[in-house]
Amino acid sequence: MKDCQWICKLVEHGLVRPSFVPPRDIRQLRDLTRYRTETVRDRAREVNRLTMFLEDTGIKLSSVVTDITGRSARAMLDALVAGERDPQVLASLALGSLQGKTPLLTRALTGDFNGHHAFMVASMLRAIDEADDRISRLSEEIDRQLQPLRQQVDLLITIPGISLPLAQVLIAEIGVDMNRFATAGHLASWAGVCPGNKESAVKRLSGRTRHGGTWLKTALFIAGASAAHSKTTYLGAQFRRLVPHRGAKRATLAVGHSILVAAWHILHDLVPYRDLGPDYFTNRLRKERQTRRLIAQLAALGMDVTITSREQTA
Known part of the structure; x- marks a missing residue:
């Protein structure tokens, strides 16, 4: 059986998910934001x-x-x-x-x-x-x-790095009905901001993202670059954590990916953005584990470290 015949059979039985086609008002808004x-x-x-x-x-x-x-x-x-x-x-x-x-x-x-x-x-x-x-x-x-969608716009602006024009672009590109995307991961994959997963013989070959939507990815990159300058947010901490070994561009796109995931939850649940804090990546590890990691890094630099708790010296 030819591939086209097989695809037709799948479509007839409802086994192929339809492409995302936004409603007319969102398409008209998309024309305006892109222009x-x-x-x-x-x-x-x-x-x-x-x-x-x-x-x-x-x-x-x-x-x-x-x-x-x-x-x-x-x-x-x-x-x-x-x-x-x-x-x-x-x-x-x-x-x-x-x-x-x-x-x-x-x-x-x-x-x-x-x-x-x-x-x-x-x-x-x-x-x-x-x-x-x-x-x-x-x-x-x-x-x-966007007057009928003013609530969604105001909620998206609560995300660090998202300005009013960027919030308008997000709504124009993905709409406000998040039921079209099963999860935030589905939306990120559709937008082309998920890391690549190319492997061969249990060896990872590439983590490059696919092309995705140029308009949406550009807006997310701009938002990620803006959020990366923050010193008091989770997104800024994420950028500083990734940039040493991933580079500025990949780290910025990773922040944009996090912004898109947050946007899905905000539009799905109609709740404001809740920041995890700049110390999230430090506090998610246990204190002892974090201490051992820092001591190991200093030891790798050829230093002998003696740790004394503040409670013992008080």
Whole structure:
């Protein structure tokens, strides 16, 4: 029997689970979030293009200003486009803390800026403004469509590393009906964030994840990178525990996997996130076992250690 015939027989008897097809409202929300993500990327490309073009003219504004599209930098660029070329006059447009960097700004704004450069910079700034307007309109429409699911969005935000846009992306990609996935492991496997399980002759060959959904994996990676910076959460402790022997990228994706598992439980039970604490990996071992492990590590470094309990010295 051919494979296609065998698959048809299985489908006829209900032995093949259907693919995950979200309802119409979630599919429409997915279109909005994906388009917003692409627009954000387009905006970032325009900002990078503007930065490189300014450096070609000798304007090193990005070396002094953190955000080249901020209020101060934008005022200086608008003045350049309008025809102002005096670096001191341009530097005087700084606002806030940048006012203390006037000498640096004066040097950074000294360059060979002509009419051609003004036309190009004006075009790039206009493209950035159009992207900002498009992002704003898309965000408003996403908020409007998510009003019936406001409870789920608020619960997802309780996860460290999950911001409002990322919570919106999660709902758009996986929906809110977690009965479509038998367990959190099924959801993680469908998303492609589970470790690989390639073995041969009881020898593990690869632990790479499969491709999965690009949009969801990217959002989870961003959330994992954000949660990894935390010093007081379980997710931050997980990252610091894995990064020495797995590397930053794999450790970040592992944190994203934990975030997705937490999201499944939150959406399934409608409960807020409960953090296990930064000392979870230490406290889950018995005190004696943890002590022996630390002593063995010091002994491997060639050190003799004598342990004295605080209770005995008191």
